[in-house]
Amino acid sequence: MKIEETTNEGLRRAYAVTIPAKDIDAAIEAEVKKIAPQVRMPGFRPGKVPSNLVKKMHGEAIHGQVVNEQIQGAVDSLMRDKKLRPAMQPRVEFGDGYEQGKDAKLTVDLEVLPEIETPSLDGLKLERLMVPVADSEVDEAVNNIASQQKSWKDAPKTKKAADGDQLIIDFVGSIDGVEFEGGKAEETPLVIGAGRFIPGFEEQLAGAKAGDDKTITVTFPADYPAKELAGKDAQFAIHVHKVQVEDETKVDEDFAKSLGLESMEQLRGLLKGQLEQELGGLTRTAMKRQLLDTLASGHDFAVPQGMVDAEFEQIWAQLQQEAANDADPKAALKEIEAEKDDYRAIAERRVRLGLLLSEIGQANGVQVTQAEMSMLIQQAAQQYRPEDRERFNELIRTNDMAAAQLRAPLYEDKVVDFLFDKADITDREVTREELQAAIEAEETPAPAPAKKKAPAKKAAKEEAPAEAKPAKKPAAKKEAAPAEDKPAAKKAPAKKAAADDKPAAKKAPAKKAAAKK
CATH class of the missing domain: 3.10.50.40 (Chitinase A; domain 3)
Incomplete structure (x- = not known):
């Protein structure tokens, strides 16, 4: 096999690959010998059909199968020999002038993952904003339940x-x-x-x-x-x-018992626990936002534009869908169109943060265990009808990208928790309003020195770093690290935050090189 590098610019690589005709012919002969024992033909005993007749009967199908296998093998060898770490599935194109008996020529075009220096975690400082649950909030929660229990x-x-x-x-x-x-x-x-x-x-x-x-x-x-x-x-x-x-519903011991509880004290305790859990989630979101902002401000490296394109397309499609459901769709669409460059900058930041978190996780041995993955699959399968669950399970077993999509949110949470453990965290008591304001504060989508402030009604408040997904084969051995915890949504131009808490866009599969018959 002959490999010639035709492009090496930034993260982009392109290669011209030639598969010699003799290699294709040898693979065809091997395939003929493999299937010959199973071929049945009148006048011949099983397994005794001559090779030339096997070729005559099945040669076209065998040739197509072999050429496709040779192409896939050539691409795999290219990735391995050149130590390439594809950011997305490579684009493979088969030469138009190919004829049987001649060399097969193809082009392989891809972007590689950047080389990222593992950041030092020394001196990482974070502030944890704490909101105590007031008795008045518990009273309000009790009264809300009472208002729904009409008598x-x-x-x-x-x-x-x-x-x-x-x-x-x-x-x-x-x-x-x-x-x-x-x-x-x-x-x-x-x-x-x-x-x-x-x-x-x-x-x-x-x-x-x-x-x-x-x-x-x-x-x-x-x-x-x-x-x-x-x-x-x-x-x-x-x-x-x-x-x-x-x-009027009386809020007393009988009311608590009507809800199946033993006492008003138990009801108040349950409601207080729910409020603490809710506020704890907001506290984590604010601290994670602070962590990601810290990482983004300290790291600026080139990112694969294909990944940025895919991430932006996801954000943009969601914004357009929300704009279509707005009371004034034309005005909503005009508003997001005016901010299109900002959304693309946000998509780039998401990709950069995803790659950075993935590098930190890999460097520090963060993993999603098989038991955790099995639990994820079981939970995700419950979203499907019983008759469709086995097909979903098969997809996860056989498709690396689908498995990475499923694993990504948990993996990122584990990386973030790892960073929280390493950070010097100080606690500060604030009000609920102050906590919400910290979550919804303006962000700068790019880490360049001259930072452009995002518009006030920006969907990227709920920014989610992009996932560093593996290509067909995980040569880069990068775990995915996609989505940021979703904070309480701040209204975006088209009603909903575009950078919702979702994994990064799926990468487009490589074009299958179909062998000409």
Whole structure:
């Protein structure tokens, strides 16, 4: 095999590769010998069909298979011999003028991962912003639950039901005088205006009093699930037992017990724990944001533009989708178009941070264990229908890139936790508002000295460093490190942060070099 380097500029490499005809012919002969024992042909005993007849019968298919295998082998050898670490799947193109019996010529174009000096972790300082949970916040949480637990009390018998009141009713439904299945119930609660019954039902009971008997007529919707009732008029004979009005829920021991708990103390303890967990997540997000900003400001190296393109495309597609759902789609799209360069700078920063975190993790032995990976696969598989789960599992087993995508968020969390352990951390008590402001503070997308401030409504507040994914074969042995913990979202131009907490964009697969028949 002959290899000639045609491009070596920055991170870009290109090669002209020639596979000698004799190597292709030898591989074809080996394949013919391999399959000959299985070939069946009238007049010959099994395994005794001459090679020339095997070639005549299957030569075209064998040749195509062998050439494709030779191309893949040549690319793998190129990566190994030149010690290349592809940033993404190489682009392979097969020469148009190839004919059987001649040398096969192909071009291989790729970007390599940059050589990154492992940063020193000495002197890393971080501030942990702590928000104590106040009793007033627990009180508010308790009251919120109480407001959702409506209780009712009987109204005077002269009370006419109004919007928001609850009636206790019996009803019997019929169509053309014949009762239908499922159209009868006793002592059923109905809240006027809640919209739980078919259109027109609740409204016709406005003004009813306890003891009233009424007959109403309603039309079942055309898309009603019971096809035998859809679109038909029905009469309901109704007896009103009670009219009830909403009663204030008392927050006491009985209220806690109505929720299945032993006491109000237990309820408050649970709610306080939830609030502490929520605030702890925000604290971690703020500290991680601070960590990433520190890393970005101290490291500036060239990054593969293909990875930046893929990351930007993900951000941009999400922004466009959000703009389309905005109240004024044209204005939202115009706003993000004006900030397009800033979003690309953010995509570049994400890629740089991803590569940097990956380097730190590899240099310090951070790994996702097989047990952790198995747990990730099980959790992810639950998102699919039972009949699709095995196909998902097979994808993860056979596709390095898909496995890297799944592993990436956990790997990054482990790298970040490693850095937290190494850092000198000081605690500072702040308010919830101050913590939120720290998360949503303006960021500078590029580490160059003359930094351009991102627009105020920038989707990159929720910046996620890009994943350093392996190519088809992980020659670079880089673990992925994609997404930053998602902070509480600050509204972006198109409603949602574009740099959401997601792995970096999938790399496009190499163009398959199909052998000409």
